[in-house]
Amino acid sequence: MSAVPISYYLVLSAILFGLGVVAFVFKRNIITIFMSIELMLNAVNLAFVAFARAHGQLDGLVFVFFVIVVAAAEAAVGLAIVIMLAQNRQSLNVERINLLKL
Amino acid sequence: MNVAIIMFFACALLAVAGAVLLILAREPIHSALALVLVMMALAVLYLLLGAPFIAAVQIIVYAGAIMVLFVFVIMLLNAGVEERTDFSKIAKFGGVPLGFLLLLEIAHWLYHSPVGTAIANGAGSSNEAADTAQLSEMLFRQYLFPFEATSILILIAILGALVLARKEQ
Numbered sequence: 001m002s003a004v005p006i007s008y009y010l011v012l013s014a015i016l017f018g019l020g021v022v023a024f025v026f027k028r029n030i031i032t033i034f035m036s037i038e039l040m041l042n043a044v045n046l047a048f049v050a051f052a053r054a055h056g057q058l059d060g061l062v063f064v065f066f067v068i069v070v071a072a073a074e075a076a077v078g079l080a081i082v083i084m085l086a087q088n089r090q091s092l093n094v095e096r097i098n099l100l101k102l
Numbered sequence: 103m104n105v106a107i108i109m110f111f112a113c114a115l116l117a118v119a120g121a122v123l124l125i126l127a128r129e130p131i132h133s134a135l136a137l138v139l140v141m142m143a144l145a146v147l148y149l150l151l152g153a154p155f156i157a158a159v160q161i162i163v164y165a166g167a168i169m170v171l172f173v174f175v176i177m178l179l180n181a182g183v184e185e186r187t188d189f190s191k192i193a194k195f196g197g198v199p200l201g202f203l204l205l206l207e208i209a210h211w212l213y214h215s216p217v218g219t220a221i222a223n224g225a226g227s228s229n230e231a232a233d234t235a236q237l238s239e240m241l242f243r244q245y246l247f248p249f250e251a252t253s254i255l256i257l258i259a260i261l262g263a264l265v266l267a268r269k270e271q
Contacts, residue, residue, distance in 0.1 A: 007212055014205065018208070021201070023121070029130050046148075049156060058237050066252060
């Protein structure tokens with residue numbers, strides 16, 4: 001029924017991951033940087049599902065499930081850190097957050 | 103052109119547009135909404151790939167829970183327009199072409215890899231319900247230990263978030 005080659009999904013995944021890396025490097029707002037990490041995780045999930053379909057095995061889908069769970073935990077802890085930083089530094093710009101810099 | 107190909111290209115275009123919008127938007131809330139667009143498009147792609155359970159989890163957990171958390175924090179901190187900073191000359195003139203080169207290389211390699219020629223037989227096939235049942239069976243038999251470990255991970259994440267976000271006494 002569906003005649004979309006797996007390679008199309010993989011190329012889309014690569015493009016989304018690349019855009020996530022670009023966002024991670026270019027953005028200056030710490031919340032947006034977190035969002036670009038989520039974008040990269042989403043791109044990897046797409047590759048996992050595509051490979052699972054290509055090989056006809058469901059292990060890839062289980063891994064996507066775990067990636068989503070870990071992303072949720074990471075977002076909760078990360079945003080708590082962001083709230084704490086914003087309270088201490090009065091800024092969300094990553095260039096102002098240089099506490100560990102020598 | 104069949105329906106699946108058209109659906110794929112529509113969703114792929116939406117996803118890439120959302121990702122570009124995430125980069126170009128200056129307000130964090132616009133970036134967050136662009137990311138929701140990407141996640142919705144990816145959920146439709148998961149349906150096309152014949153993974154309805156993952157599509158549902160994508161919408162419920164990612165677009166629902168995680169992005170609501172992001173939007174909530176953006177509103178809580180009253181995050182405004184992002185400050186512009188100057189990039190170094192090397193990064194501007196060397197980094198961007200090199201990044202595109204890397205992207206092209208990955209795309210080229212994936213396109214010509216052996217798995218690239220495999221054909222998806224997902225959407226509309228009659229075994230989607232069976233797939234979800236089989237997925238749950240794998241999750242609670244073969245992957246039972248990692249599944250339980252993630253519950254401990256989430257417990258630790260809750261504790262960490264509480265300790266970090268709490269006001270100092």
